[in-house]
Amino acid sequence: MRRCPPATLLDRYAAGALPGPDADLVESHLVGCAACADRLERLGMAQDLLEQLRDAESARAELGSDLAALSSLQQWFTTTLSSVAGRGGPWMEHE
Amino acid sequence: MVTTVTSPSLLEELRAGGNQEAWQEFFQRYAPMLLAIARGVGLRSSDVDDAVQETLVAVLRLFRRLDQPFDRTRRRFKAWLRGVVLHKVRDVQRRALRAQRLAEGMATCIDPHAEAERAQAVFELEWQRNRLQRALDEVAREVDPATFQEFELYALQGQNVDNVADLFETSRNAIYIAKCRILCRLKETVARLEQEEG
Numbered sequence: 647m648r649r650c651p652p653a654t655l656l657d658r659y660a661a662g663a664l665p666g667p668d669a670d671l672v673e674s675h676l677v678g679c680a681a682c683a684d685r686l687e688r689l690g691m692a693q694d695l696l697e698q699l700r701d702a703e704s705a706r707a708e709l710g711s712d713l714a715a716l717s718s719l720q721q722w723f724t725t726t727l728s729s730v731a732g733r734g735g736p737w738m739e740h741e
Numbered sequence: 742m743v744t745t746v747t748s749p750s751l752l753e754e755l756r757a758g759g760n761q762e763a764w765q766e767f768f769q770r771y772a773p774m775l776l777a778i779a780r781g782v783g784l785r786s787s788d789v790d791d792a793v794q795e796t797l798v799a800v801l802r803l804f805r806r807l808d809q810p811f812d813r814t815r816r817r818f819k820a821w822l823r824g825v826v827l828h829k830v831r832d833v834q835r836r837a838l839r840a841q842r843l844a845e846g847m848a849t850c851i852d853p854h855a856e857a858e859r860a861q862a863v864f865e866l867e868w869q870r871n872r873l874q875r876a877l878d879e880v881a882r883e884v885d886p887a888t889f890q891e892f893e894l895y896a897l898q899g900q901n902v903d904n905v906a907d908l909f910e911t912s913r914n915a916i917y918i919a920k921c922r923i924l925c926r927l928k929e930t931v932a933r934l935e936q937e938e939g
């Protein structure tokens with residue numbers, strides 16, 4: 647694709663709504679055309695998804711600072727699992 | 742961590758009795774979320790472990806009694822897990838409160854209705870976060886590592902695009918394209934997980 651794609655095509659590309667071959671064409675143009683790449687970025691797609699992602703990642707970073715809690719919990723869980731399995735037979739035969 | 746079991750089959754496998762690997766997978770997938778919920782509702786750190794452990798034990802027990810698969814079209818697993826964890830959190834909260842009253846000889850009042858609503862909101866938030874993180878992890882495993890790092894630095898951490906481009910010896914265009922591709926993939930993955938999670 648030597649000429650710049652129309653705005654509607656770029657919109658559909660940004661939304662992931664173009665079939666593979668068309669998307670490839672648009673992308674090969676985007677690699678070499680700064681104007682279109684800037685336009686793509688200015689579309690500001692999926693802003694809300696990005697916000698949620700940043701929130702989820704910072705929440706994970708907070709929890710990550712307390713990996714000790716998670717790993718001791720996992721140790722406890724593994725022990726609980728094997729003590730149950732050790733009793734043999736199907737899971738949690740007796741309560 | 743490599744996910745070997747997809748969500749519906751994991752739940753089915755656990756319902757059928759489950760082996761150690763399936764339960765470990767369940768732990769990987771949900772324990773961090775349970776921990777975040779117990780903290781999010783404001784349990785003290787000494788009570789957080791109790792709440793999470795009691796929840797996990799209840800899940801182990803209750804799965805055995807399920808005689809039907811979760812109805813995915815009606816989000817049954819999510820509602821079920823929410824019921825179990827919020828119930829356990831409330832138990833631990835009440836116990837802690839009783840102990841505190843005894844120790845301090847004072848009456849501490851909580852509004853149970855407001856507490857329940859807050860707990861539901863915490864669950865919802867952490868459930869969404871968990872789904873997004875799992876989607877992001879999945880996409881990270883699927884795409885080229887450099888592309889994913891570019892996305893992390895530029896789109897998630899908000900670093901300057903030209904700096905990121907320099908760092909990876911590529912163009913701004915490539916960074917923009919990487920961001921766009923990964924976001925599309927994420928959207929698809931989130932939608933699929935939503936479908937699967939039941």
Ligand SMILES: [Zn+2]
Pocket residue numbers: 649650651675679680681682683
């Ligand atoms: Zn162009």
